Amino acid sequence: MINFWKYQGAGNDFIMIDDRNNTFNINDFEKVALLCHRRFGIGADGLILIRLKEGYDFEMVYFNADGHLGSMCGNGGRCAVRFAHTLGLFENKTSFWAADGAHEATLDDKQLVHLLMNPPGDIEINNDHYFMDTGSPHYVRFENDLINFDCVAEGKAIRHNERFNEEGTNVNFAQVTGKQSLDVRTFERGVEDETYACGTGVTACAIAANIEHDMQSPIQVKVLGGQLAVGFTKVSDKKYTNIILTGPATPVFKAEIEG
Ligand SMILES: N[C@H](CCC[C@H](N)C(=O)O)C(=O)O
Missing domain, CATH: 3.10.310.10 (Diaminopimelate Epimerase; Chain A, domain 1)
Structure with a gap:
């Protein structure tokens, strides 16, 4: 059985899995795609694993709905922060690892998440x-x-x-x-x-x-x-x-x- 949460950030929706014990096979893209499928699975724009990472509160591993590992996801990042907070991984301010490197984020009392994004390279x-x-x-x-x-x-x-x-x-x-x-x-x-x-x-x-x-x-x-x-x-x-x-x-x- 896979225990999961469903989260959404401005309607961008994600399956969130607490994978701190690293049991989820990240190469099984067919499984991720099936879980994200809106008819045959749970339905989501993406799937996110919360894992532990040395030097950070957690790591966010993000897959697109097609089952493949994606790059950074801003809405998913905010959802991962809130989920990690409910898992007790930090109090008000967090620093976490994602596909494009380190991020910081804070929660406020209006239930909003403020997420520091990495600067774009060449525009x-x-x-x-x-x-x-x-x-x-x-x-x-x-x-x-x-x-x-x-x-x-x-x-x-x-x-x-x-x-x-x-x-x-x-x-x-x-x-x-x-x-x-x-x-x-x-x-x-x-x-x-x-x-x-x-x-x-x-x-x-x-x-x-x-x-x-x-x-x-x-x-x-x-x-x-x-x-x-x-x-x-x-x-x-x-x-x-x-x-x-x-x-x-x-x-x-x-x-x-x-x-
Ligand atoms: N929905 C995401 C972006 C996902 C990017 C993904 N589609 C890719 O290019 O790998 C966001 O809120 O930033």
Whole structure:
């Protein structure tokens, strides 16, 4: 039996497993894909294992819904922090390990998690889009009519373009809605569909909005599944630090499944 929790952060949903005894086989991608399947399994955009890691409160091991190990996941990171808190792994402030290295996070009394993201390396600026790695690779394009936009069709067309990583890219479409606000829709690789939110994606969009529109921190971002915020400090041209993704992380249910 596998004991698991289901969590969601702005509608990006995850199966969370306490794997501090390292029993889960991380190479069994068929099993992970089945657990994440919305008809044959539990259903989720991804699966996260909480493991122990020397020098940190815990390690977050993140898989995409297709069963393969993913890169960093911002919404999943916040959910992992809240789950690790319920496991008693830290009190108010944590430092944990993820696919893109170390992260810090705090919980506040409004049930929000503030997650420190790693700065993107090179930010590519092109005619009509941006490309950067905020822990996961993200394409960002600004649009004017996001509500009526076909995110899946447009996302699919860009997702595998080989000028990005061999493994392709996540694809974000952003619309400016105010002085410090954006709407964002994301087509996620590894899920191969539009998700309700993508934390590393909105982080990339906020940075792109600072470059393209001089939008100042903190930026409020509305996504299909709720509201996120991205704070940052600009160090110099295309260089950012102190990038903080803030948003909810909510337990949905706890159960067990054969496996
Ligand atoms: N949903 C995630 C991003 C997952 C990235 C994943 N799809 C990949 O590229 O491996 C987030 O909240 O940041």
